Amino acid sequence: MMIKTPVTPGSSQRVTSHDVSREAGVSQSAVSRAFTPGARISPEMRQRVLDAAQRLGYKPNAIARSLVTQRSGIVALIVGELHNPFYPQALSQFAQALEARGKRALLLTHDVHRDIQETLEAASSYQIEAAIVFPTRLGSTAPSLGDVSQGGVPVLLFNRHLPGHDLLSVACDNYAGGRLAAQVLLDSGARKLAFVGGDPDTSTHQDRLNGFVERLSESGLSPLATPSLSFQYDWGVQATLNLHGALAGGSAGDGDRDWPDAIFGANDIIAIGILDALHMLGRRVPEEVSVIGFDDIQESARLAYRLTTIRQPLEAMIEDALAALDDPQPGHGPRLHPGELIWRDTVRAAKG
Amino acid sequence: MMIKTPVTPGSSQRVTSHDVSREAGVSQSAVSRAFTPGARISPEMRQRVLDAAQRLGYKPNAIARSLVTQRSGIVALIVGELHNPFYPQALSQFAQALEARGKRALLLTHDVHRDIQETLEAASSYQIEAAIVFPTRLGSTAPSLGDVSQGGVPVLLFNRHLPGHDLLSVACDNYAGGRLAAQVLLDSGARKLAFVGGDPDTSTHQDRLNGFVERLSESGLSPLATPSLSFQYDWGVQATLNLHGALAGGSAGDGDRDWPDAIFGANDIIAIGILDALHMLGRRVPEEVSVIGFDDIQESARLAYRLTTIRQPLEAMIEDALAALDDPQPGHGPRLHPGELIWRDTVRAAKG
DNA sequence: CTGAAAGCGCTTACAG
DNA sequence: CTGAAAGCGCTTACAG
Structure with a gap:
């Protein structure tokens, strides 16, 4: 029985949906459907695929999925110096909240030497769905942020707002x-x-x-x-x-x-x-x-x-930030808590 | 002149290498080469592509690149509760060190409710190249980590080691x-x-x-x-x-x-x-x-x-951790500083 | 050096 | 419900 297994367990070869389709004797599309929550697939088929996948140790490749769905599920978290313990706390809670929504947090840093703008552009090549900026220090350099949010990726300032700009922002009142x-x-x-x-x-x-x-x-x-x-x-x-x-x-x-x-x-x-x-x-x-x-x-x-x-109210602020990002209306001023x-x-x- | 631009600036349509190749009047391969450091391409060609890319606001899609190169450039950072300020400091320094190497940090959390194993599996669908675990608390649940590192992704414990296991680990002496x-x-x-x-x-x-x-x-x-x-x-x-x-x-x-x-x-x-x-x-x-x-x-x-x-010696430990991950020999015990x-x-x- | 083509691992219309 | 096929945006042999 193990003989027909195309990939030996523990091997570093990646096992793909094709491997699973072969193992289960179904089409590759069926494998994909078995791993897609709302997909049209019979329970028997799904089970059969899942069993084969289990045998082979198959895990869908999120990178490949992102490419076709055009949704990476990745949100950038951009932090500066962490002198203020408030930020690590916020950061970790954001990461958890994101995970609870099936998304992933890409951690990026910015400092005096690297403009936030630059950091955001680097992040954007990963097709991030949104960026959350923790501006431990921001100042006159901030306006450049506007450009990025035009690029299609909603940017949200956490715990700060920029008077002149129409950026999304969530802060305490x-x-x-x-x-x-x-x-x-x-x-x-x-x-x-x-x-x-x-x-x-x-x-x-x-x-x-x-x-x-x-x-x-x-x-x-x-x-x-x-x-x-x-x-x-x-x-x-x-x-x-x-x-x-x-x-x-x-x-x-x-x-x-x-x-x-x-x-x-x-x-x-x-x-x-x-x-x-x-x-x-x-x-x-x-x-x-x-x-x-x-x-x-x-x-x-x-x-x-x-x-x-x-x-x-950190928890409420984070919930609100994530909600704002899901429905990025050009905010009428900061969302205050x-x-x-x-x-x-x-x-x-x-x-x- | 603006008329031939296939994508209006500021539009949320993504601009791809094909758009650039059309704009520059070269092949799509050429566009790819222009953005690949060591590639065989003439300086003139590269410049021509870069100019066109600039005009269109093109940024290579890292997700697509990952898919074909089989290297995501993503390293998972797995943190627990951050009660100890030592960890935020380490975390932020790791993120910076990773960025300096052209890699990205995917931030994941684990807690009492979520096994590290489970977190690692979720991360592995993003084709991470390595995982660094910050074990604020680890304990008897730790052995399960061994399984993951068998999955082909090197796992490194930071600031801890597991007596019985052959996991990579970097710690202070x-x-x-x-x-x-x-x-x-x-x-x-x-x-x-x-x-x-x-x-x-x-x-x-x-x-x-x-x-x-x-x-x-x-x-x-x-x-x-x-x-x-x-x-x-x-x-x-x-x-x-x-x-x-x-x-x-x-x-x-x-x-x-x-x-x-x-x-x-x-x-x-x-x-x-x-x-x-x-x-x-x-x-x-x-x-x-x-x-x-x-x-x-x-x-x-x-x-x-x-x-x-x-x-x-945090800095040295981080350098060493990253070096160990680049050349993941099954460590003969923890690397001590x-x-x-x-x-x-x-x-x-x-x-x- | 350059271009046409195959292919990375998936999803998703499109027919059946 | 199921399968064959096209295509997401790239890289990289392969010819020229």
Whole structure:
């Protein structure tokens, strides 16, 4: 019986649908149909093919299928530097969500040296069905993205949007989140608030800042300071140290007059840097100064931090992103998802 | 001039080598050769084709090429849960290294519910050239991997090896690393050493533990305790709290007699958990207790931790993994790379 | 160096 | 329902 097997098991020769059709004594078309979900084929035939396929260890060649169906089932995931733990989490959840839909994730990187545009073009030769861009840093280079989406492949920005462009994008409602952060801090009794921002050239930064500032102004306040640079831990530390240094230098003696009683870190990794710096400076949290972040990365829940923050609804955002990609209407602005306040220990309890 | 263009720019119709051959007035073979690096083609012909391709916005279809060349250029990266920041870093570096070699990374996940075997089979339909498995957790399910590598696709375990199997694997020399950790701690004057392990069912854990224990025994010592569970932050915290509780409960009054003066965390994320727990317990590091980790993840360098640790030479390991995959000899055991001691602030300085 | 032709492993009208 | 045939977009002997 083994003798008629054209391919010995374990051999590195690929077994094709022709091999199976021979083994099963049916046409090659029948083999194809047996592996095509909705195809017109009798149950007996299908079983017969499946048995033969099993015997030969046959697996349909997805590459060949892609070529004829014109659907690769491949979605590109384009990531930059992963300094922010928010992205690995998002990345892995995207990969899983894609797999659950029978699609595959092609992982591509972009960095300062390689334009996203360039990366996208390389990916497009693999006939990707869509591209999801995680813009850890984006900036003025972004407009070039528009060209690619014209190329027929829908491109979606995750966690960012580009004001001028009609690109698909899914993000947290960062403006509302910024307002919420201000609200929470004001409710806690804070009156001297600071904002430590991320990359000023991103919508994420801008929207959170704007929401924050506008809510403050409604209470007749404005932020003490809004230093901004990048969405990284080191910057959170540095900004806090700078704040301290400036104040210490400015007014000797009663240097605390202008020290903030609350700080909004533009994201959690910054807020964690702030917390560490505050600790070094001997400032007690939340007694002397409250801190709130944005994202709710896993680290924020740790005992050492217990950071109060605004959670991005990652799961819902990913579902929505995938849905948007399935039906790529030129988005009327970004698709926004509300953030959720996560109460932990770094914001003073409201007085009264 | 635009009139003869068969495909209007921006149209979603794909432009093929035939379209280009028509535009350039040459054969389709010529178009193919123009895009094939070492092909026999005159410079003039190539330029003519390239110009026409440019005009039409032609990009070769990698899927079609794969089908005929039998080389997809796709390598599968299979990741589990990303609780340990070491993996995202490795993942992203792998993706970059692959791109630098003109290959693509297909990102796949596996979890408790989905066997790695199953994931690999799904990947194999994309004609992957190799698979790299990041076994955040592996265990008794591992042996099934052997079957896949028989299927013709070389499988490489990264950061783990399987004692019984002949799978390719690249890892840090964890045994030597364990010895080194013991050495450093002993040199610092420690005599009551504890080990907080990860998943006991992994080679990583076992090798580090063995190296540690054997070095201690050479000095006539044995570890105070070796609780082990998983490579996670929470476990580092919990294990430390447990240690404390057990001792506090055991001997009232002079409870410190058996409290360790040094702890080796099986990896950095555990060590960081240990550090946080120690801080909560009011134990001073390194004055009362030294802590050393393994990996050197980015977080370990933070001001808040300044963790002394043993760095895995990630870059070298990745290069070696890719080299091993290009020439997949049935590895004679795992390919080991020496760890490097990174001195920071959590181990007491050696006494004069 | 160049072109015509076969073929990679599939899917899918098209007849029966 | 089933099979023979065309074709997806390329590469690569094979002649010239």
